[in-house]
Amino acid sequence: xxxxxxxxxRREFTVRAALHVAPGERLALFGPSGAGKTTLLEVIAGxxxxxxxxxxxxxxxxxxTVPPVIALLPWQRRVxxxxxxxxxxxxxxxxxxxxxxxxxxxxxxxxxALASVLGIESLLSAMPARLSGGQAHRVALGRxxxxxxDTLLLDEPYTGLDASLRRTLTDxxxxxxxxxxxxxxxxxxxxxxxxAFADRLAVIDHGELLQVGEPNExxxxxxxxxxxxxxxxxxxxxxxxxxxxxxxxxxxxxxxPDQGLVLTGVVAACRPAGAGWEADLRxxxxxxxxxxPDRPPISGEEFAVTALDPPYFGSDGNAATDTSAEGAxxxxxxxxx
Amino acid sequence: xxxxxxxxxxAGGAVQGEEIPGPRRPAGRGRFAGGQPRLRxxxxxxxxxxxxxxxxxLLGPVIALLTNLSWSxxxNSLTAPGAxxxxxxxxxxxxxxxxxxxxxxTPLAWMLARGKLPFPRVWETGVLCSLLLPPLVIGLLLVxxxxxxxxxxxxxxxxxxxxxxxxxxxxxxxxxxSAPYYVLxxxxxxxxxxxxxxxxxxxxxxxxxRVFRRVTLPLAAPGxxxxxxxxxxxxxxxxxxxxxxxxxxxxxxxxxxxxxxxxGLPSALPYAxxxxxxxxxxxxxxxxxxxxxxxxxxx
Numbered sequence: 001x002x003x004x005x006x007x008x009x010r011r012e013f014t015v016r017a018a019l020h021v022a023p024g025e026r027l028a029l030f031g032p033s034g035a036g037k038t039t040l041l042e043v044i045a046g047x048x049x050x051x052x053x054x055x056x057x058x059x060x061x062x063x064x065t066v067p068p069v070i071a072l073l074p075w076q077r078r079v080x081x082x083x084x085x086x087x088x089x090x091x092x093x094x095x096x097x098x099x100x101x102x103x104x105x106x107x108x109x110x111x112x113a114l115a116s117v118l119g120i121e122s123l124l125s126a127m128p129a130r131l132s133g134g135q136a137h138r139v140a141l142g143r144x145x146x147x148x149x150d151t152l153l154l155d156e157p158y159t160g161l162d163a164s165l166r167r168t169l170t171d172x173x174x175x176x177x178x179x180x181x182x183x184x185x186x187x188x189x190x191x192x193x194x195x196a197f198a199d200r201l202a203v204i205d206h207g208e209l210l211q212v213g214e215p216n217e218x219x220x221x222x223x224x225x226x227x228x229x230x231x232x233x234x235x236x237x238x239x240x241x242x243x244x245x246x247x248x249x250x251x252x253x254x255x256x257p258d259q260g261l262v263l264t265g266v267v268a269a270c271r272p273a274g275a276g277w278e279a280d281l282r283x284x285x286x287x288x289x290x291x292x293p294d295r296p297p298i299s300g301e302e303f304a305v306t307a308l309d310p311p312y313f314g315s316d317g318n319a320a321t322d323t324s325a326e327g328a329x330x331x332x333x334x335x336x337x
Numbered sequence: 338x339x340x341x342x343x344x345x346x347x348a349g350g351a352v353q354g355e356e357i358p359g360p361r362r363p364a365g366r367g368r369f370a371g372g373q374p375r376l377r378x379x380x381x382x383x384x385x386x387x388x389x390x391x392x393x394x395l396l397g398p399v400i401a402l403l404t405n406l407s408w409s410x411x412x413n414s415l416t417a418p419g420a421x422x423x424x425x426x427x428x429x430x431x432x433x434x435x436x437x438x439x440x441x442x443t444p445l446a447w448m449l450a451r452g453k454l455p456f457p458r459v460w461e462t463g464v465l466c467s468l469l470l471p472p473l474v475i476g477l478l479l480v481x482x483x484x485x486x487x488x489x490x491x492x493x494x495x496x497x498x499x500x501x502x503x504x505x506x507x508x509x510x511x512x513x514x515s516a517p518y519y520v521l522x523x524x525x526x527x528x529x530x531x532x533x534x535x536x537x538x539x540x541x542x543x544x545x546x547r548v549f550r551r552v553t554l555p556l557a558a559p560g561x562x563x564x565x566x567x568x569x570x571x572x573x574x575x576x577x578x579x580x581x582x583x584x585x586x587x588x589x590x591x592x593x594x595x596x597x598x599x600x601g602l603p604s605a606l607p608y609a610x611x612x613x614x615x616x617x618x619x620x621x622x623x624x625x626x627x628x629x630x631x632x633x634x635x636x
Contacts, residue, residue, distance in 0.1 A: 089556075
């Protein structure tokens with residue numbers, strides 16, 4: 001169990017968060033750049049001191065700012081942190097980098113199995129200066145996995161990797177976390193990465209933890225308008241005294257009042273997107289973006305779409321109580337400041 | 338005339354000394370292909386020639402030394418009774434000096450490089466001061482610092498030691514002449530090691546001392562070796578401070594000086610060759626080794 005309840009001062013704002021990750025659980029920390037995600041990981045790893053906080057891992061207290069004051073040094077924590085900068089040792093070969101940690105004593109077959117999953121088996125005797133950015137990143141991930149830490153903190157681990165490798169690595173990391181039954185946190189600003197990795201999703205913005213919940217629940221029932229914006233809701237249209245959040249991918253052409261909110265408007269622009277089309281629809285004052293399977297009419301005629309079971313937000317920006325906002329997954333877990 | 342050249346223009350270029358790449362390249366140059374810079378154009382020729390002139394000018398004294406030596410002079414000087422004692426003195430004191438620098442100055446250089454000291458500018462200015470003092474002045478001031486009538490001199494006297502005209506005095510003079518070069522070089526070597534790598538080693542469970550041994554030291558080693566070899570050259574050639582506080586025991590630089598005073602220029606030259614031959618291998622080895630370390634790291 002990894003528990004971290006911390007406040008960290010940054011230049012522009014204070015990062016406040018309480019995270020609880022169970023053994024074998026995978027938490028994704030999702031938010032825009034500069035939201036304080038990396039800072040949180042660095043605090044847990046002991047690289048940045050918190051102003052106030054209590055961090056414990058299993059039965060060990062890593063940091064405590066209340067007496068007895070404890071601040072274990074990074075090398076005493078057994079916290080595995082994968083940073084965005086791979087930080088390979090330039091004087092050691094890939095093999096020596098992989099086996100750097102003293103806790104890493106892989107058998108030959110274990111090493112070659114991991115290297116082949118990571119796609120670096122032909123690079124074991126190469127020096128880091130010869131590697132591409134993506135290769136260096138994979139070596140750094142391998143080094144961390146072999147170090148057998150008590151928890152894994154991954155900071156944007158899939159930067160610069162193609163989609164199939166991302167999937168492979170997500171599966172590999174996921175199964176290792178389950179095998180070793182250790183808590184893990186993934187930091188990312190890409191929602192698909194977070195969803196693919198995590199059991200639970202924590203949305204952070206401007207140093208504040210806005211919502212923690214199952215990934216699907218957070219995306220379908222954002223606790224606030226800000227969370228909705230972060231998870232991809234591009235349009236907000238008034239509906240009574242509330243605002244409905246419209247996610248481009250949860251819009252279907254045609255009027256189906258029993259499935260959600262029917263919107264009628266004029267197509268302002270449309271462009272090909274993936275296997276379908278993305279259209280900007282002007283609905284009254286608001287403009288919403290929606291993904292459609294076929295090209296919508298652009299002749300200026302009225303075009304109806306249905307936003308499937310959209311979330312509603314009150315004037316304070318928080319999710320409004322509405323029958324249509326209550327999905328099968330229940331109410332979102334709101335984090336109060 | 339534009340570069341959109343007709344064959345005639347290309348031929349004109351060749352007349353101006355430009356070499357046309359391709360089939361017209363002389364066949365004999367083929368063995369330099371791959372890696373060796375090729376003389377491609379007039380400007381390359383000029384710049385290589387210029388560099389060669391500067392290099393030869395720098396080597397001028399060495400060339401003069403080699404052209405003015407005769408085998409008989411070398412044999413006569415070096416077979417004279419006690420002729421090689423100064424060589425032994427220089428090498429011994431030089432090695433002791435290197436040991437002192439390694440033990441005393443390496444931690445200082447590391448702390449300077451990592452900003453571990455309060456008011457870093459003050460510390461760096463101090464090192465620069467000792468670099469800027471002329472060796473002769475260092476010698477004079479050392480007399481006032483460790484001479485027989487100073488507190489330090491008296492303290493040494495209690496242990497039956499003296500820092501005047503002794504091996505100890507020679508080492509002290511050599512340390513003072515070479516230390517700033519080593520400190521500044523070693524500081525630069527440590528500063529070139531990225532702190533993030535040390536942090537990374539810590540995250541992988543290494544305590545600070547192991548981080549130093551496994552990451553900091555190997556990465557700084559080529560730079561440290563260069564700094565040490567420069568310090569070695571300074572120590573071997575130390576003269577200004579040495580002549581003031583350590584006239585005896587006589588090392589090679591003083592031997593050259595006294596031979597010059599007593600028997601003239603030609604008989605002093607063989608000792609200059611000895612100094613060169615003895616002092617050169619260490620810097621050369623350090624240079625070759627650090628170049629190889631760099632190549633290895635690049636893969």
